[in-house]
Amino acid sequence: MDTRRTLIFSAVLLATLTSAFVEELDDSFLTTRTVDDSWIIKFYAPWCSLCKQLDPVWHQIGSELKSLGSPVKVGKCDATANIGLAKEFRVKGYPAILMWKKHLKYNYSGPRTRDAILDFTHRVSGPVVRSLNSLQIFQHAISRHDIMFVYVGATSPLKGNFMSVAEELVVHTHFFSAARDVLPKDVSLSSLPTVLLFKDTTFHTYTEENDGDLRSWVNRERFPYFSKIDSFALYAMGESGKLVALVLLEERSLCEESERLKDLLRKVTSEQRHMYSRHFYFGFMTGNDYIKGLIMSDVIEPSFVVVNLSNDGYFLPHVPVKTERQLRDFLDGVVDGGVQCQGGNNVVQRIKRLIYEAKAMLTLLFTQVPLLSFFLLSFPLAIAAAFFYLCCKPHK
């Protein structure tokens, strides 16, 4: 066989194989689907370029799940042509990734990478609460997960509550159950049943009096206390209702001062955890476009900022923070009101932000493709000028 024929043959074979991993779904799926099947579905629009970028990832996920013998099927659906299905999943933007398991639907909102999506699929498709049967299994789990919520004790109303919280929030974090004697000796418990949170090499015991209802507590505490934060994580952290204290770092190699400020934040926050963990999450961030948009000016790197994601507010230190004392004064000021909140999401701020973004966009256009931008802008202006000229010309 000549090479061209072989090539075409392999291409056709490959296309058939990959399409076998991912099923194209339409509205009829709503009636043909059997309840016992779990699906992960990508909703796309034909014109959406982000959706196209996701195609290879989606095929990898399809083939990976198939080769693992996973019970989860992989589908995709043109949401513009299949309104019924898109409506059922309340799809509002593209691409949307949703998991359908029994009667429950789960929204995926993390990074759109193969590993992150596979991790989500495994977590959601299995039992939402996994049991830890031995100390070894416990230790294996804790070495793999930064954050774990663990129910300890016999059947109880608290367990029922824990199960239903897990069913809803398993999209975000990991839930387990364990018998008392499975846990390491240094985990001391005053009473059972209880819910424990393991994170940042320590643990916390949930109590309703101190922590409020279980669901909001899990939602509030499901992030690491100190971490590298990207815009996905920052956006998600908004749901916790806590403030996020950040050190903003330059995108590429960090200068000495950046390393120093990062260490300073890590040190202060780990030593003063009892003071700050109620109010803040901490972390460092590189590539600060989101923060620039929020503050509406360029940011100095490295520097500190605290953001309130519930209202798009932010706090800046009065003096540049260089020392431990200054950092603590700044954080204390944010908590007790000594440092004023700026920004926010009122109408004036929103208009200002719109103008800022339009300006940033135009500047970018003019620096990247100056000639084209000039024509694009001058064309409507010329028409407007001609229009005014014709309208305002004195009639004879």
Ligand SMILES: *[C@@H]1O[C@H](CO)[C@@H](O)[C@H](O)[C@H]1NC(C)=O
């Ligand atoms: C998924 O998230 C989007 C955006 O937050 C929301 O509009 C939609 O209703 C959610 N869908 C489901 C099934 O929860």
Ligand SMILES: *[C@@H]1O[C@H](CO)[C@@H](O)[C@H](O)[C@H]1NC(C)=O
């Ligand atoms: C953050 O914003 C929310 C919503 O507007 C507000 O209730 C809360 O008090 C703010 N937190 C701080 C510390 O300003």
